[in-house]
Amino acid sequence: MTDLDLDLAPPPPRQASSMRLLGTTALLALRAIRRHILRSFLTVLGIVIGVFAVVTMVTLGKGATQSVHDQISSLGANILTVIPGQGNGRGGGGQAPPPFKYGDLAAIRDQVTGVTSVAPQAQASAAAVHNAANWSTTVNGTTNAYFDAQNWKLTDGRRFSDSEEEAGKSVCLLGSTVKANLYPHEQPVGTRLRLGSVDCEVIGVLDAKGQGGFGQDQDDTVVMPIKAVQRRFTGNQDIRAIIVSADPAYDSGDVQEAIAALLRERRNITGGKLDDFMIFDNKQIADTLSGITGVLTAIVSAVAGISLLVGGIGIMNIMLVSVTERTREIGIRLAIGAVAREVMLQFLVEAVVLSCLGGLIGLMLALFASIGLSKVIDVPFVFDPWTNLMAFFFSGLIGVVFGYFPARRAASLNPIDALRHE
Amino acid sequence: MAEPLIRLIGVTKRFGAGAAAFQALKGVDLDIEAGDFMAVMGPSGSGKSTTMNILGCLDVPSSGSFLFRGHHVESLGRDQRALLRRRYLGFVFQGFNLLARTTALENVELPLLYRGEDRWTRREAAMAALDKVGLADWAKHTPAELSGGQQQRVAIARAIVTHPDVLLADEPTGNLDSERSIEIMELLTDLNRTSGITVLMVTHEPDMAAYARTIVHFRDGLVETIERRAA
Numbered sequence: 001m002t003d004l005d006l007d008l009a010p011p012p013p014r015q016a017s018s019m020r021l022l023g024t025t026a027l028l029a030l031r032a033i034r035r036h037i038l039r040s041f042l043t044v045l046g047i048v049i050g051v052f053a054v055v056t057m058v059t060l061g062k063g064a065t066q067s068v069h070d071q072i073s074s075l076g077a078n079i080l081t082v083i084p085g086q087g088n089g090r091g092g093g094g095q096a097p098p099p100f101k102y103g104d105l106a107a108i109r110d111q112v113t114g115v116t117s118v119a120p121q122a123q124a125s126a127a128a129v130h131n132a133a134n135w136s137t138t139v140n141g142t143t144n145a146y147f148d149a150q151n152w153k154l155t156d157g158r159r160f161s162d163s164e165e166e167a168g169k170s171v172c173l174l175g176s177t178v179k180a181n182l183y184p185h186e187q188p189v190g191t192r193l194r195l196g197s198v199d200c201e202v203i204g205v206l207d208a209k210g211q212g213g214f215g216q217d218q219d220d221t222v223v224m225p226i227k228a229v230q231r232r233f234t235g236n237q238d239i240r241a242i243i244v245s246a247d248p249a250y251d252s253g254d255v256q257e258a259i260a261a262l263l264r265e266r267r268n269i270t271g272g273k274l275d276d277f278m279i280f281d282n283k284q285i286a287d288t289l290s291g292i293t294g295v296l297t298a299i300v301s302a303v304a305g306i307s308l309l310v311g312g313i314g315i316m317n318i319m320l321v322s323v324t325e326r327t328r329e330i331g332i333r334l335a336i337g338a339v340a341r342e343v344m345l346q347f348l349v350e351a352v353v354l355s356c357l358g359g360l361i362g363l364m365l366a367l368f369a370s371i372g373l374s375k376v377i378d379v380p381f382v383f384d385p386w387t388n389l390m391a392f393f394f395s396g397l398i399g400v401v402f403g404y405f406p407a408r409r410a411a412s413l414n415p416i417d418a419l420r421h422e
Numbered sequence: 423m424a425e426p427l428i429r430l431i432g433v434t435k436r437f438g439a440g441a442a443a444f445q446a447l448k449g450v451d452l453d454i455e456a457g458d459f460m461a462v463m464g465p466s467g468s469g470k471s472t473t474m475n476i477l478g479c480l481d482v483p484s485s486g487s488f489l490f491r492g493h494h495v496e497s498l499g500r501d502q503r504a505l506l507r508r509r510y511l512g513f514v515f516q517g518f519n520l521l522a523r524t525t526a527l528e529n530v531e532l533p534l535l536y537r538g539e540d541r542w543t544r545r546e547a548a549m550a551a552l553d554k555v556g557l558a559d560w561a562k563h564t565p566a567e568l569s570g571g572q573q574q575r576v577a578i579a580r581a582i583v584t585h586p587d588v589l590l591a592d593e594p595t596g597n598l599d600s601e602r603s604i605e606i607m608e609l610l611t612d613l614n615r616t617s618g619i620t621v622l623m624v625t626h627e628p629d630m631a632a633y634a635r636t637i638v639h640f641r642d643g644l645v646e647t648i649e650r651r652a653a
């Protein structure tokens with residue numbers, strides 16, 4: 001019997017060469033795909049949409065996460081913001097918590113270790129008018145320490161002088177949004193500006209900072225000495241917020257705790273009474289927000305991933321239909337001497353080539369869509385090679401998994417029945 | 423006398439099992455000499471198609487011996503039979519069975535593809551085969567663009583492109599008018615004479631069987647008569 005088999009089999013090297021077999025079947029598979037271009041397109045549509053959805057979502061999600069990080073770090077690192085009020089808002093019944101006084105400021109600066117600078121903040125809204133232009137904005141009253149704490153650079157002009165700060169002179173620095181709206185063609189430094197009913201001199205322009213952690217425009221502001229704001233706008237000595245810059249060498253949690261203890265003492269909060277002030281740590285906000293974005297990205301990607309699975313089932317569906325439709329063709333191939341393995345490989349290669357092709361198209365669409373959408377929703381475009389590589393690999397895997405069953409069915413056909421199939 | 427190319431000894435074939443079983447072949451003995459042109463005739467259900475399937479290694483006998491070139495091939499496995507078909511057999515069907523949307527040349531190249539021949543060998547051999555059937559000018563046309571007679575010639579070219587020992591034709595003129603049928607029969611006769619290829623042909627029509635050198639009649643799962651004619 002062994003003599004016979006050798007006699008009948010074609011030269012062994014050709015039969016054994018799996019590379020050659022793969023080359024042959026790949027050629028056959030590509031021909032089959034080309035000849036049924038519409039069917040091939042419909043087959044891969046699910047994969048295209050799945051890969052497109054997953055990659056676009058992940059890319060945009062990564063962009064959003066990075067954008068949140070960038071924004072928070074633009075607020076300045078190691079910044080603690082102290083404001084009056086309760087964390088667990090006690091309804092409208094109680095009295096409004098008292099604002100801070102200058103003494104609180106000095107106490108924090110002098111008594112808490114690890115504090116590098118302390119800036120007060122008082123706020124008012126006002127319409128800014130220059131020539132015919134009119135812009136409604138926020139007036140921030142503070143001291144020069146504010147610029148240090150926020151790490152906020154100037155593009156033009158200068159900060160407050162000591163005498164301006166001390167006397168509360170009507171001088172101001174413009175945020176870039178205000179500058180863009182009131183001075184489209186002119187350099188603002190040295191000009192005069194009317195803020196509500198107050199006439200004030202522009203002494204500087206601030207660098208653009210972009211959106212804040214909660215989406216507000218940080219550049220839509222006019223900064224004045226706090227005493228000027230208190231006297232001319234708010235009409236009291238209240239400090240709305242204290243911005244504390246901590247030394248990076250100290251743990252910001254410890255600094256936060258020390259400030260809280262000091263303020264409790266100064267505001268007579270003893271025993272079980274709740275704090276009537278809150279301290280925000282920018283770093284905590286950053287971590288929380290990027291955590292939220294990360295979770296959202298994961299959820300949306302998982303939903304998109306389901307469409308990839310559905311795409312795989314679509315491939316299997318069409319491949320199965322295709323096996324039935326091409327029963328006769330399979331019969332012809334078997335009759336002229338294709339072995340089962342070759343028929344199986346042809347269908348498997350067809351499925352893999354189709355799904356990889358779908359993956360590539362999906363990646364391409366996702367690239368364009370994420371570049372476009374990242375502009376629309378204003379997040380940076382972050383190209384992640386790993387995401388793209390994984391998505392492509394996964395689409396190939398789908399081809400293997402969902403192509404296997406139809407391919408095996410094709411290979412197991414009986415040539416006589418297959419040839420008789422109408 | 424030389425060993426025949428094909429020898430069937432007591433071949434039976436049973437389909438199904440139990441009460442529904444059907445005995446298609448009841449002990450067929452048949453010798454086929456190399457270079458013969460044999461027509462296989464018989465009414466439906468006489469066992470001629472089953473015999474052809476076994477001869478074409480598409481099916482295996484339930485019992486009995488099938489010797490091909492002196493070797494027992496009745497118990498070969500699926501893949502080994504496929505390799506035997508690839509190497510020694512060529513098929514022509516009643517319904518042509520060409521791949522749609524595929525040019526004549528690519529259809530003829532297909533068996534060579536499975537044999538692992540390289541591109542240029544394939545092209546050259548396929549063109550030579552198409553030339554033999556008189557369709558060298560139609561190489562780039564798809565089956566839909568060819569007449570029935572032309573499609574059957576492409577199918578014949580595909581069957582002979584590997585220079586097989588045996589050409590099995592299952593009612594090759596069944597779908598053609600008489601003029602085309604005569605052309606096909608003349609082509610088969612010519613191939614049989616010039617290339618020495620053994621032709622086995624199933625047919626219903628005595629006119630077509632008249633081209634053969636040997637006519638075998640089947641009846642009720644047995645060979646009824648073997649009629650040998652002068653060449």
